[in-house]
Amino acid sequence: xxxxxxxxxxxxxxxxxxxxxxxxxxxxxxxxxxxxxxxxxxxxxxxxxxxxxxxxxxxxxxxxxxxxxxxxxxxxxxxxxxxxxxxxxxxxxxxxxxxxxxxxxxxxxxxxxxxxxxxxxxxxxxxxxxxxxxxxxxxxxxxxxxxxxxxxxxxxxxxxxxxxxxxxxxxxxxxxxxxxxxxxxxxxxxxxxxxxxxxxxxxxxxxxxxxxxxxxxxxxxxxxxxxxxxxxxxxxxxxxxxxxxxxxxxxxxxxxxxxxxxxxxxxxxxxxxxxxxxxxxxxxxxxxxxxxxxxxxxxxxxxxxxxxxxxxxxxxxxxxxxxxxxxxxxxxxxx
Numbered sequence: 001x002x003x004x005x006x007x008x009x010x011x012x013x014x015x016x017x018x019x020x021x022x023x024x025x026x027x028x029x030x031x032x033x034x035x036x037x038x039x040x041x042x043x044x045x046x047x048x049x050x051x052x053x054x055x056x057x058x059x060x061x062x063x064x065x066x067x068x069x070x071x072x073x074x075x076x077x078x079x080x081x082x083x084x085x086x087x088x089x090x091x092x093x094x095x096x097x098x099x100x101x102x103x104x105x106x107x108x109x110x111x112x113x114x115x116x117x118x119x120x121x122x123x124x125x126x127x128x129x130x131x132x133x134x135x136x137x138x139x140x141x142x143x144x145x146x147x148x149x150x151x152x153x154x155x156x157x158x159x160x161x162x163x164x165x166x167x168x169x170x171x172x173x174x175x176x177x178x179x180x181x182x183x184x185x186x187x188x189x190x191x192x193x194x195x196x197x198x199x200x201x202x203x204x205x206x207x208x209x210x211x212x213x214x215x216x217x218x219x220x221x222x223x224x225x226x227x228x229x230x231x232x233x234x235x236x237x238x239x240x241x242x243x244x245x246x247x248x249x250x251x252x253x254x255x256x257x258x259x260x261x262x263x264x265x266x267x268x269x270x271x272x273x274x275x276x277x278x279x280x281x282x283x284x285x286x287x288x289x290x291x292x293x294x295x296x297x298x299x300x301x302x303x304x305x306x307x308x309x310x311x312x313x314x315x316x317x318x319x320x321x322x323x324x325x326x327x328x329x330x331x332x333x334x335x
């Protein structure tokens with residue numbers, strides 16, 4: 001069985017190192033052949049892609065769809081897959097598996113966002129930079145005794161909950177089904193979400209973008225929120241209605257929001273020169289509001305960037321051995 005690793009752009013140099021290749025080849029099942037995309041000569045790539053059984057890598061360029069004739073499994077680095085063509089995998093009977101290896105990093109970042117907005121750190125920092133010691137202008141709130149609502153209760157939310165333990169917080173969650181293995185969580189179904197939203201002091205949104213989650217928080221949901229509620233969004237931007245969120249913040253109908261996921265993205269960002277520049281993350285001027293923390297979809301980024309392929313290779317090994325892999329994507333649900 002042939003397994004191809006196609007690294008993300010920012011990791012190409014790492015995977016060019018021979019010691020890295022040797023260490024990963026030791027982790028793969030002995031009856032599998034592990035190949036590295038950037039080792040393959042350009043004039044040989046087309047033929048190699050036709051022979052690959054398993055791909056470990058990012059989204060397949062649609063121009064290459066017809067080349068992966070033998071592909072049986074695609075293990076992605078990503079969690080959210082809204083840009084993937086699910087029909088391609090379904091029509092060609094290809095198993096698609098996403099990743100949750102960076103859940104703890106995103107949970108940590110979400111917790112940092114929450115503390116930053118709750119303690120008004122950005123605004124108080126700016127005041128002191130101006131020589132202003134007025135500690136009453138942007139008062140903090142405490143997390144102690146608050147109620148947190150989890151929109152979705154997957155890996156990120158579960159790790160986030162562990163971080164909240166010292167604060168004597170109450171936990172509620174909206175899930176598709178009532179079943180939950182955590183006795184600390186009061187579960188509401190999607191049909192009951194308004195009742196949950198009414199009780200929330202803090203809303204942590206980790207929902208992916210699917211047909212069922214777009215505008216999950218819309219006009220009616222904002223109408224029942226507490227005026228002091230804080231929203232932290234590390235899921236997907238489109239799960240919260242763009243205009244309703246902006247208006248609620250602008251009119252101060254909610255206390256604030258800390259947002260890492262957005263509605264408008266540049267064509268190119270990160271390691272290459274951004275274009276266009278500037279590129280604002282919404283058609284609404286969130287950047288003019290003082291009650292919002294804004295970051296550029298970077299919750300996953302840290303010194304623990306996904307350089308450890310062991311979890312990916314372990315999942316591929318399960319497939320090679322004929323076992324059921326983890327994190328199989330439901331192609332109908334899109335997650």
